[in-house]
Amino acid sequence: SLIVFIMIVISLLLPMTCIVNGREAKPHSRPYMVSVQSKKSHICSGFLISDRFVMTAAHCRENFQVLTVVLGAHDLQKNNENSVRFTVESYHQHPDYTMGYYHNNILLLKVTNYIFGLQLEKYVQLNNNFKWISIPAEEGNIEAGSVCSVAGWRSLETNGRSSCHLMETNVKVMNNMECERKWGKKYFSTSQMMCVHGDGGSCDGDSGGPLVCGDTAVGVTSFGDPDLCNSLKLPEVYTKISAYILWMKNITG
Structure with missing residues (x-):
């Protein structure tokens, strides 16, 4: 039907972001x-x-x-x-x-x-x-290698299974210059963005969720590799909250 076609087109236009290789969060722990x-x-x-x-x-x-x-x-x-x-x-x-x-x-x-x-x-x-949740009080970068976490609903794998339960996984913050090398300056801003890598990460449906380091939200899930969730070639990118x-x-x- 026309409605189904429109929804498919919309889903293709949105960046790919939700949780893959994660675990179900304890209910109401976030x-x-x-x-x-x-x-x-x-x-x-x-x-x-x-x-x-x-x-x-x-x-x-x-x-x-x-x-x-x-x-x-x-x-x-x-x-x-x-x-x-x-x-x-x-x-x-x-x-x-x-x-x-x-x-x-x-x-x-x-x-x-x-x-x-x-x-x-x-x-x-x-x-x-x-x-x-608290957000940064002043501008600054999160140290590369810091272990943080992301959470969200929906996709568990690229073009695959989805979850209605909140899922979560740990990720590591990448060096911002390395992020820029992988994405290029056209897409990645070292002053306004940050990126992460890990065994799990974001995929379809979780854009807008927080990147949490300690008990502070430091990033907003923004975009990633359009072809592969949790890609090593093109890591997930987050809007850096402290820049705003x-x-x-x-x-x-």
């Missing part, structure tokens, strides 16, 4: 993880950085004008696990985001404080199922 959805279908990941803002990748909105966010989910097929869907009040895409090259690939979603017509005292009531602190402060206050 309470900052967010499923970014269109028409109640998962399209990207995101993460909570305050009681009213979710961070994700700018390219997640290229084909979807209206998004909702689901907090507190582990199995996306279950509606009875205390997850909550929020509508998005406003979208804040970086003004210098470039489609196709994924420079400045970062987007802030301000969640509404209205649910079922009722105004809440706070935007997101924090509990064991949803808490925000001033821009974020102007929006979030």
Whole structure:
């Protein structure tokens, strides 16, 4: 049908990013993880950085004008696990985001404080199922070789099996000059991006999720090799959050 064809085209246009060679995360062990959805279908990941803002990748909105966010989910097929869907009040895409090259690939979603017509005292009531994660307070690079982690839903292998459960894996931060050599300056910015390698990594469906080092989100899952998940030739690339602190402060206050 036409709808199926359109969805296939859209999936081919989006960068390839989700978790391969990973393990299922302990339910609600990453309470900052967010499923970014269109028409109640998962399209990207995101993460909570305050009681009213979710961070994700700018390219997640290229084909979807209206998004909702689901907090507190582990199995996306279950509606009875205390997850909550929020509508998005406003979208804040970086003004210098470039489609196709994924420079400045970062987007802030301000969640509404209205649910079922009722105004809440706070935007997101924090509990064991949803808490925000800290982001860098100042600009700086993560040391090459640092062991960090990524998490997400959907693809487990290139063009293969998918998971509705949150998956996770450990990765190592690569030297930024090595990333630039592999991708080239046209695609990779040493000041605004970082990349990782490991036995597992990102694949289809997890764009916008966090690269977590310690207890801090330092990167936003951006893009990777379009032909092979977890490629050694072209490692996964993340938007470096610390390069955007001033821009974020102007929006979030």
